[in-house]
Amino acid sequence: MNNTATLYQDLERVLITREEIQAAVKRLGEQITKDYEGKEPLFVCILKGAVVFYTDLIREIDLPLNLEFMSISSYGASTKSSGVVNIRKDLDVDVTGRDIIIVEDIVDSGMTLSFLKKVFATRNAASVRIATLLNKPARRRVELDVEYYCFNIPDAFVVGYGLDYAEKYRNLPDIGVLHPRIYAKDE
Numbered sequence: 001m002n003n004t005a006t007l008y009q010d011l012e013r014v015l016i017t018r019e020e021i022q023a024a025v026k027r028l029g030e031q032i033t034k035d036y037e038g039k040e041p042l043f044v045c046i047l048k049g050a051v052v053f054y055t056d057l058i059r060e061i062d063l064p065l066n067l068e069f070m071s072i073s074s075y076g077a078s079t080k081s082s083g084v085v086n087i088r089k090d091l092d093v094d095v096t097g098r099d100i101i102i103v104e105d106i107v108d109s110g111m112t113l114s115f116l117k118k119v120f121a122t123r124n125a126a127s128v129r130i131a132t133l134l135n136k137p138a139r140r141r142v143e144l145d146v147e148y149y150c151f152n153i154p155d156a157f158v159v160g161y162g163l164d165y166a167e168k169y170r171n172l173p174d175i176g177v178l179h180p181r182i183y184a185k186d187e
């Protein structure tokens, strides 16, 4: 194990290894490269959870593309969604006529991305698609098309590869299920 060994002690188990992630991100990059041939898409990274996935994904895409960052409210220090969506940091550019790919770490209830898709549609984007690392279909509370995802996962709270619990574990190279004893003491 490496210098993140202490973080691994807080995991119930590793769910997806770094090798599996790398292979899936490469496949997704190739797919997007094909689908957007001749276009110059705008990749919108949803801070902070998607950062690690985003930086890996864009380097697997062989197209001219632009980068933008957005921050929206999420769970805070809890493991349950509040259902409240708020833009904390908006884009720096006008998206009129642009092909947008929203890059997210995980789609859970779907509330965040359903809200964002509507926001970009009202700003007259030419198209809006979602690329998420993880997808929890069993937890969906709104109807949402998720065009690209790397892994469907069961209903468990996961951390690592950008995903946090109370701002920790983002630097874990693998994705793991957080041990319930870690958040039981906060709830």
Ligand code: 5GP
Pocket: 049, 074, 075, 081, 104, 105, 106, 107, 108, 109, 110, 111, 112, 113, 156, 157, 158, 159, 163, 164, 165
């Ligand atoms: P949604 O609006 O789809 O319910 O929530 C999406 C956001 O919830 C994600 O961007 C992420 O911040 C958070 N989230 C949902 N499930 C998990 C999880 O298993 N682990 C972590 N770390 N965050 C999660």
